Amino acid sequence: SFSMFSRVLDKFQVIFGNLLCPPSPVQTDVLTYNDMVKSGKRVIVAASEKPDCFKSSYRHSHLQQTYPWIWSSEYNIISPWANANEVSKLYTYLKEQMSFARPPNS
Numbered sequence: 001s002f003s004m005f006s007r008v009l010d011k012f013q014v015i016f017g018n019l020l021c022p023p024s025p026v027q028t029d030v031l032t033y034n035d036m037v038k039s040g041k042r043v044i045v046a047a048s049e050k051p052d053c054f055k056s057s058y059r060h061s062h063l064q065q066t067y068p069w070i071w072s073s074e075y076n077i078i079s080p081w082a083n084a085n086e087v088s089k090l091y092t093y094l095k096e097q098m099s100f101a102r103p104p105n106s
Contacts, residue, residue: 009067016043020069046071 012020021041024031036042047070063070080097084090 006066009070012043012045013067019043020045022069023071023075044071045069046075 018040019042021031021036021039021044082090082093084093
């Protein structure tokens, strides 16, 4: 429901406060970890889809105004999900992902 979802987002606001990183006003901008460190931000909250409880224009507007730090699915966040239920599988997955992210011998 709208109120339950709002309570969850309120908890994020209380717990992380100024550490929440709002999305860039220009979707083509690239945000790096260094940019976040320089601005004192540490947390990105991404929502893959707008929940049904925010489908009305009032509620959607309320969401954007009250929680401007939510990154919607409109932003292209590359963040693969391991979906592993065992530590060994997670380790294997992360090792494979790291090989794509870093050049050899680094």
